[in-house]
Amino acid sequence: MPSYNADLREARFILHDVFDAASVWARQPELAERIDADTANAILEEAAKVTGTLIAPLNRSGDEEGAQWVNGEVRTPAGFKEAYATYIEGGWVGLAGNPNYGGMGMPKMLAVAFEEMLYAAGSSFALYSALSSGACLAIDAHASEELKNCYLPPMYEGRWAGSMCLTEPHAGTDLGIIRTKAEPQADGSYAISGTKIFITGGEQDLTENIIHLVLAKLPDAPAGPKGISLFLVPKVLVNADGSLGEKNAVSCGSIEHKMGIKASATCVMNFDGATGYLIGEVNKGLAAMFTMMNYERLSIGIQGIGCAEASYQAARDYARERLQSRAATGPVAKEKAADPIIVHADVRRMLLTMKGMTEGGRAFACYVGQQLDLAKYSVDPAEKKQAEAMVALLTPVAKAFFTDSGFESCVHGQQVFGGHGYIREWGQEQLVRDVRIAQIYEGTNGIQALDLLGRKVVANGGEALRLFTNEARSFAAENSTPYNAALLDALARLEAVSDWLLNEAKADPNAVGAASVEYLHLFGYTAYAYMWVRMAASAERLRANDEAFYAGKLATAQFFFARLLPRSLSLEASIRAGSAALYQLSAEGF
Numbered sequence: 001m002p003s004y005n006a007d008l009r010e011a012r013f014i015l016h017d018v019f020d021a022a023s024v025w026a027r028q029p030e031l032a033e034r035i036d037a038d039t040a041n042a043i044l045e046e047a048a049k050v051t052g053t054l055i056a057p058l059n060r061s062g063d064e065e066g067a068q069w070v071n072g073e074v075r076t077p078a079g080f081k082e083a084y085a086t087y088i089e090g091g092w093v094g095l096a097g098n099p100n101y102g103g104m105g106m107p108k109m110l111a112v113a114f115e116e117m118l119y120a121a122g123s124s125f126a127l128y129s130a131l132s133s134g135a136c137l138a139i140d141a142h143a144s145e146e147l148k149n150c151y152l153p154p155m156y157e158g159r160w161a162g163s164m165c166l167t168e169p170h171a172g173t174d175l176g177i178i179r180t181k182a183e184p185q186a187d188g189s190y191a192i193s194g195t196k197i198f199i200t201g202g203e204q205d206l207t208e209n210i211i212h213l214v215l216a217k218l219p220d221a222p223a224g225p226k227g228i229s230l231f232l233v234p235k236v237l238v239n240a241d242g243s244l245g246e247k248n249a250v251s252c253g254s255i256e257h258k259m260g261i262k263a264s265a266t267c268v269m270n271f272d273g274a275t276g277y278l279i280g281e282v283n284k285g286l287a288a289m290f291t292m293m294n295y296e297r298l299s300i301g302i303q304g305i306g307c308a309e310a311s312y313q314a315a316r317d318y319a320r321e322r323l324q325s326r327a328a329t330g331p332v333a334k335e336k337a338a339d340p341i342i343v344h345a346d347v348r349r350m351l352l353t354m355k356g357m358t359e360g361g362r363a364f365a366c367y368v369g370q371q372l373d374l375a376k377y378s379v380d381p382a383e384k385k386q387a388e389a390m391v392a393l394l395t396p397v398a399k400a401f402f403t404d405s406g407f408e409s410c411v412h413g414q415q416v417f418g419g420h421g422y423i424r425e426w427g428q429e430q431l432v433r434d435v436r437i438a439q440i441y442e443g444t445n446g447i448q449a450l451d452l453l454g455r456k457v458v459a460n461g462g463e464a465l466r467l468f469t470n471e472a473r474s475f476a477a478e479n480s481t482p483y484n485a486a487l488l489d490a491l492a493r494l495e496a497v498s499d500w501l502l503n504e505a506k507a508d509p510n511a512v513g514a515a516s517v518e519y520l521h522l523f524g525y526t527a528y529a530y531m532w533v534r535m536a537a538s539a540e541r542l543r544a545n546d547e548a549f550y551a552g553k554l555a556t557a558q559f560f561f562a563r564l565l566p567r568s569l570s571l572e573a574s575i576r577a578g579s580a581a582l583y584q585l586s587a588e589g590f
Helices: 008-018 021-026 036-063 080-089 110-119 123-142 145-159 283-320 345-376 381-416 418-422 428-438 445-458 463-478 484-507 511-545 547-565 567-576
Strands: 066-070 073-075 160-165 183-185 190-200 209-216 231-232 236-238 244-247 250-255 266-279
Touching: 008 036, 008 244, 008 283, 008 345, 008 511, 008 547, 021 266, 021 345, 036 080, 036 110, 036 123, 036 250, 036 428, 066 250, 073 250, 080 123, 080 183, 080 190, 110 123, 110 283, 110 345, 123 145, 123 160, 123 209, 123 231, 123 428, 145 160, 145 209, 145 231, 160 190, 160 283, 183 547, 190 209, 209 266, 209 283, 231 236, 231 283, 283 345, 283 418, 283 428, 283 511, 345 381, 345 511, 345 567, 381 418, 381 428, 381 445, 381 463, 418 428, 445 463, 445 484, 445 511, 463 484, 463 511, 484 511, 484 567, 511 547, 511 567
Parallel strands: 160 209
Antiparallel strands: 066 073, 183 190, 190 266, 209 231, 231 266, 236 244, 250 266
16 A cells, blocks of 8 residues: 655755745845745654645545536535644644734745645645635735735634636637626626636535635737736625625536546536636736636646655655565575565666656755745845846746656556556556646646747746756855756856857747746756755765765765766757758658
8 A cells, every 4th residue: 555754854955955945044034034944844744644644545546436426516525524634733724824814924935844744645635625715825925905804814713725727629729719797796706617627626525615816807908918807706795794605606517537536526616607806907817817727837846846745755665675586786685585676777777767856856946936936025125036037037947847757656556566566556557547647737748848938038038047047056066966967058058058048949830838847948948957966065065964864865866966867968859950840841741
């Protein structure tokens, strides 16, 4: 039976050794009064207990049973309701929420560590609260005080949940062509009518209310994305005193039958003149919704890391115990009939690839969390502005690279098990299925790549990119490791390719689209190289305190730079091949 236990030693290494989070928090007055290293460690320990003992045991049974749709209502798998009730008692939904409305106000650097644990324990369970947290963020940032006072406290408590209603049967990435309508009403509310699909947690039996954030168009709205507004549409209407009233005209038409995350209800939602309330300004709903979308993109990226970590833990333990054949250098376990498969080069290649990419991703997630904290809490205008630019640049990388590498890691984990990896009881095939969606939803990874290269690099002439590369160079100049030269080479390659693409894009309209996915991966490996230099510097400095742990870090760093970073060479060659080869074949030739 698969199990998951959060690696607290690893979480503390990233948070405290590598990023010295407490000093970052101490510089921000609003955070300094709420969080320090001891408080963070206590939260991490409790998070490990909740995810390992409450949620992880439900992961396989939840997958086997799945969410069920019966007469317009969704029934979550056995044990989910009870576990969710215990989960919200700890205030986990509001961990990073605004304290003015009942949230705990914890920094994102800490929240990303918790989110990884949550996804590793059970992606389906995690999604119910992940959507709530994102909806709260959008409401807090853009809604009126009246709406915030009414809806945020019960949402942070977890008594009410949230959903994000964007996609329609004919409108996925191209939201400008949505057909859902919002008719103004005399009392200032709006009547919302339309159908939304792929709505995670659009209906469930875990909470007493669900607060849908819905994109819709007013009758006189301009065409395209400039005519989209955002509305808050509760499943159950709320009375003036905050109590629940009548059911709103919102219903679940069906749920999808999916490859993975089967315990997460993915719903078709029908709005039949449902009462809704405007969030933000008319016709500026897409910008407001991006507050939630960007949160969810980082969160789903972390799903990739969480699934990869769960797969790695299982594959590592299996490789230590499974006996097959002898080591190439001669018997290792001489008293046994064969050696454990961890002695074999290919198994070690797979495990080290998983370890190198997952730990690099974990560090990068914390780094992005740091930028989010600085953008939100810094009292230094210049620091705040730079952090905002870094968040915009790094969010598509985090979403797409975390999930692409997470899927690769889960496939490796399955492969380590051999035939048993294909069998449900061992848990690896579920992780492969569950993580696969992360490359698709919240903006496909191809869309993330277009966003990165087109909007975040080419559109501003590489200005934000240089903020990142300059910081990485400065760190290397101040901290000596055996890998600094490799990092500097990777940074130079990324900049040279970026400059080449800036030129190509001027003459070739297909240049950005043709190069974008490979470019995002090139950026990802370079970013991980920076993270591994930071981890290596910390490990070298602290090695005497815990030889086994830090020596393991340095060995993994060596593998990353020797065997994984060289992938950037082929990515560069593919990018520089240009767009022509993609357009030689006619549509009829496919």
